[in-house]
């Protein structure tokens with residue numbers, strides 16, 4: 001019962017809690033609040049939070065995007081590009097104390113439902129380490145090679161183990 005959770009759409013009242021989870025999760029890859037907020041601002045309806053009792057313990061930030069295009073890390077996104085063809089999952093994070101209770105998977109499933117509802121046929125993301133790669137593989141994502149040199153440079157900003165992945169819906 002400790003981790004009895006529910007998943008809900010993100011909204012402004014949760015933004016500070018999202019920033020706190022982000023800061024407590026990432027050291028090398030922590031983004032500014034402005035960069036995180038810009039993802040919420042451009043597409044809040046595709047972002048979700050997990051709540052345990054009265055506390056927000058995790059989030060999924062995603063937005064429509066273009067396949068094979070890597071959004072630069074820690075930058076403010078002003079808008080969604082024209083002709084989007086994927087839902088891009090920018091970040092998924094759960095407070096350490098609440099992990100391994102199915103919350104990460106539940107958030108991804110909510111994102112998958114949302115992508116299908118919006119008519120997307122794929123979801124893309126970057127897994128930053130081996131644990132994340134395996135986690136996403138279990139959920140059906142596959143590694144996807146990217147070839148454009150600018151995108152490769154942007155991918156390496158996420159760390160040398162970063163891998164671009166795709167789930168075909």
Ligand SMILES: CC(C)(COP(=O)(O)OP(=O)(O)OC[C@H]1O[C@@H](n2cnc3c(N)ncnc32)[C@H](O)[C@@H]1OP(=O)(O)O)[C@@H](O)C(=O)NCCC(=O)NCCS
Nearest residue numbers: 025092093094099100101102103104105126127128132135
């Ligand atoms: C990756 C991350 C989001 C996963 O979140 P999570 O809530 O722990 O995910 P889940 O609980 O759905 O699944 C994690 C594991 O717990 C297991 N699990 C799920 N429910 C469980 C339960 N009730 N009892 C025991 N284990 C359980 C899952 O099978 C899975 O096992 P695995 O590690 O062998 O794959 C989390 O580890 C995290 O926030 N990491 C730091 C940020 C990060 O790296 N994000 C990804 C960026 S690419």
